[in-house]
Amino acid sequence: MTKVRVLVGTRKGAFVLTADGKRDTWDIAGPHFGGWEIFHVRGSPADPDRVYASQCSDWFGQVIQRSSDGGSTWETVGNEFAYDGVPGTHQWYDGKPHPWEFKRVWHFEPSRTDPDIVYAGVEDAALFRSSDGGQTWQEVSGLRKHNTGSAWQPGAGGMCLHTILFDPTNDQRVFVAISAAGAFRTDDGGASWKPINRGLVSQYIPDPTAEVGHCVHRIALHRERPNVLFMQKHWDVMRSDDAGDSWTEVSGDLPSDFGFVIDVHAHEPDTVYVVPIKSDSEHYPPDGKLRVYRSRSGGNEWEALTHGLPQRDCYVNVLRDAMAIDALDPCGVYFGTTGGQVYASSDAGDSWTPIVRDLPAVLSVEVQTLP
């Protein structure tokens, strides 16, 4: 029978939430790694029982955990992320050169075909790859060595590489996004990269249309139409129809175009979800109402999805990796909040129920659709 498994990373541990295909009764397991920050938990599409978790701490650094039984038991694997060559410098907040220093793994993207191949997006921004199930990591250094690399600057949350998207139709093409450098694409399997930020406008940087320096919060694509990208930028919801070569704004009638998450419906490439946040200084929903907005037209026209979500006195945030969509029909949509709630919709967003209300602040949500 079909099942779903929701993988939740929080400020104080990881949780595994499971349900059958009806998605109305949930089993909650955890915390795993209690007390540690879990930035991301991600399963392999090639072997759903293979799961990777990024466990970190300001005191004790980075630990990588791997499970071979769907997140029930775990083993530590390699935690050495050495930049290729002499790392050099990027810009610090004050504009001065600052040495590249590994801090943590923000995001895993496992291969679709091989459970032992997994990519890691890290802070300070770089892309790493493992081909031995996380035992060892090698930098995909063509990205960081792009001639703009020395000009990249951190966003408020650190200079993190937080988004990795494979093109399902072209194994040489990968998209990544970095706060606050922008979006990049490789068309040669990672050897070389180009910034894909034309059309982005960021008023907070000296040249608002610069090639790099844009605080991209998240990018999403639909696997059947990978040339169309949707982006939640610091401000502005954007769309590209040419694999990132150019972008147009599709914020339309959103109550705020600031936010972190963005995702695409499992079966409708033009149905997109965002969670508007009031502003970059407030980091909570407008009017104290937690609303997911859905566009069925690829942007510009948005409808508020509120049924089952708190519509008063709600001041949580939804962080960039904290939304996921399952592959069932109708697809399930999931998101987690900094207040510790994980909400689920089993009807593509029409209605919502909390799976769990009182976890530590949620950093990431992923979902696996299991046979």
Add this chain to the structure above:
Amino acid sequence: MIRVVLPPHLQILARVDREIRLEVEGPATTASVLDALEIQHPTLRGTIRDAASRERRPFIRYFACGQDVSHQPPEAALPAAVASGEEPLLVVGALAGG
């Protein structure tokens, strides 16, 4: 035999009790004790010292016989009571007040 006490998060990570007992070859120093600790418990590599540079992580301190020995050179001898196993070497995570 050297005794080492780890902070709770690392006890959980390494799946060990509060105190670990190690056989250390040669003089007992923070470097030799932590080398032996990481060989016996590889999962601790990188959590107390940087895996590449072997430098102590910023929010970690080492205490021995009531003294903070964090700033001694890694090759400096630990007190005789630690070398004999009478007293443990404490690995401590920095405490935040407030």
